[in-house]
């Protein structure tokens with residue numbers, strides 16, 4: 001599926017999120033509090049657009065994704081790209097100072113196993129930031145947003161994306177995803193401590209932070 005959306009993935013995101021994706025990526029970088037020289041895993045990095053934003057910190061950031069189509073679509077980007085599955089990462093234990101996954105954890109077939117695997121490759125004391133779609137907190141806004149997600153978004157995707165059916169999956173996977181509080185519990189039960197979250201755009205997106 002991701003190979004099928006790769007060609008127009010970045011522009012489709014920007015259109016469907018009304019340009020909000022850029023600020024979500026900046027806030028993800030800020031939440032990681034990266035320092036120059038640190039080693040950072042950007043997992044499910046897709047075309048590497050999230051990795052390029054992280055690399056602005058001066059840290060060494062590697063994009064990793066199991067869709068070779070997505071990695072290929074981002075091949076001109078100035079960051080290292082490695083093919084790898086979140087369920088069996090091609091890295092040694094305690095390789096990274098920090099790890100992050102943006103709009104990817106929801107797609108990992110067993111996301112709790114993915115969280116445990118990220119913990120394995122992160123140093124003790126290392127940081128995790130999960131940037132993922134979530135549940136808007138204000139009831140009336142949540143109702144409007146769900147209408148947008150289930151009706152308008154697939155229609156817009158038909159005009160913009162190279163694989164519109166993938167955006168029907170996107171809407172359904174967001175609706176089925178755990179709330180902020182439940183995801184915090186799942187992260188804490190998967191090898192991480194000090195779990196906290198912050199809502200962005202009223203809870204359309206949540207940033208969960210944790211420590212290995």
Ligand SMILES: C[S@@+](CC[C@H](N)C(=O)[O-])C[C@H]1O[C@@H](n2cnc3c(N)ncnc32)[C@H](O)[C@@H]1O
Nearest residue numbers: 002044045046050065066067085086102104107
């Ligand atoms: C919605 S894209 C997000 C890409 C990028 N992080 C961004 O913010 O634009 C989700 C990505 O998760 C990747 N993905 C899903 N399951 C994966 C897995 N088990 N291992 C590695 N990547 C995976 C897909 O290939 C896809 O590129």
